[in-house]
Amino acid sequence: MTKRYHVGQNMIEVLYEHDLSIEQGEFVALMGPSGSGKSTLLNIIGGLDTVEKGQATVAGAALHAMSNRQLSHWRSQHVGIVFQFYHLLPMMTAERNVTLPLLLTGLSAAQCKQRVRIVFELLGISDYLQRRPEELSGGQQQRVAIARALVTDPALLICDEPTGDLDRENAEQIMQVLQQLNREHGKTIIMATHDPQAAKYATQVMLVGKARESEAATGGSAR
Numbered sequence: 001m002t003k004r005y006h007v008g009q010n011m012i013e014v015l016y017e018h019d020l021s022i023e024q025g026e027f028v029a030l031m032g033p034s035g036s037g038k039s040t041l042l043n044i045i046g047g048l049d050t051v052e053k054g055q056a057t058v059a060g061a062a063l064h065a066m067s068n069r070q071l072s073h074w075r076s077q078h079v080g081i082v083f084q085f086y087h088l089l090p091m092m093t094a095e096r097n098v099t100l101p102l103l104l105t106g107l108s109a110a111q112c113k114q115r116v117r118i119v120f121e122l123l124g125i126s127d128y129l130q131r132r133p134e135e136l137s138g139g140q141q142q143r144v145a146i147a148r149a150l151v152t153d154p155a156l157l158i159c160d161e162p163t164g165d166l167d168r169e170n171a172e173q174i175m176q177v178l179q180q181l182n183r184e185h186g187k188t189i190i191m192a193t194h195d196p197q198a199a200k201y202a203t204q205v206m207l208v209g210k211a212r213e214s215e216a217a218t219g220g221s222a223r
Contacts, residue, residue, distance in 0.1 A: 001054035001064075003040055014040045017054070020206070024059070024155070027182040027189045029202035036209025038192035039160055045190055046158040047075040059155065076104060080149030084161035086141045088133040088148075095120075095129040098148045105152065119147040123177060139170030146177060157181065159191040163198050175201040 003015040014037040022028050030038045043049035044056050047063055050071075056063040061074055088097045095116055102112040120126045125143045133141055142162065149157060159178065163171035179201045181187045191202065199205050 001044065001051040001056055003037070003044065003049070003052050018208075022188070022190060022204075024188055025182075025186055027179065027201070027203045028191065029199035029205045030190065030192045030208050031194070031196075031199055031205055032208035034194075038208050041208060042158050042160055042190060042192050046079045046081055046156070047071040048081075076101070076152065078154055078156055080152065080154040080157045082142075082146055082149045082157065082159040082162045084164040086133070086138075086145045086165075088141055088144060090133050093130050093132055094125070094136070094144045094147075097133075097144060098151050101148060101152050115151050115153075116147075119150045122150070123147050137170070138166050139173055142166065142170070142174050143177065146174070146181075150181070155188060157187050157189045159189060159193075161193055162191060163193065163195055168197075171195070171198060 001015055001018050001020075002013070004011050004013045006012075014035075018037070018041070020041065030041060032038055040049065044051055044063070045058060047058075047066075048071075050056075051064050054064070059078060061078075063071060063074070066074065088094075089100075092100075098116050098119065099112050102115060105112075107115070116129075117126070120129060123143050123146060125140065125147065128136060128140060128144060133144075136144065142165075146162075157178070162178070163174055166174060175198050178189055178191070182189050182203070189202075191198070193199055
């Protein structure tokens with residue numbers, strides 16, 4: 001796949017004839033310098049952006065052939081997204097923030113509430129249900145953000161620098177959560193990160209950009 005952006009009179013080539021293959025059930029860490037295309041690659045895989053040339057196929061779906069409306073529908077059914085800065089709505093409780101992705105699913109209010117309670121219990125954050133983001137630490141907010149990504153039960157989790165705004169202790173806890181979701185619940189996880197310690201939790205590390213030819217599997221180094 002190839003992806004370029006126009007910035008004023010300039011054209012920036014973020015990805016050039018980039019080949020990538022990830023199997024279902026893998027936990028992949030994408031690494032590379034700033035500007036190497038990690039986030040762009042995540043956005044394409046998650047249906048948030050489109051390729052300029054080439055193809056992007058995820059779980060049998062040809063994303064490169066879809067309209068924006070089709071991509072939005074596909075994304076809501078198959079993808080959960082975890083951002084570096086959480087993106088929680090400040091005036092809503094944690095419970096309400098996590099409920100938002102369910103509003104377009106057609107589930108009843110009772111079914112939505114049950115799903116939210118399940119993911120909060122899974123992540124060990126049931127005590128946070130009625131707290132607003134300002135009442136939570138960074139690590140707690142990121143757990144709520146992961147709950148929001150999980151509540152629709154997606155097969156694929158896209159994580160863009162999920163530990164980038166956390167101290168080491170909280171970063172380790174978040175990575176342990178992601179590893180558990182991969183190992184015990186079969187979630188395919190694709191994570192962009194600058195953090196070698198976070199990458200150790202992945203089953204495979206892929207280098208993006210100038211170093212992509214050095215793609216290497218970590219194999220047994222995953223914790």
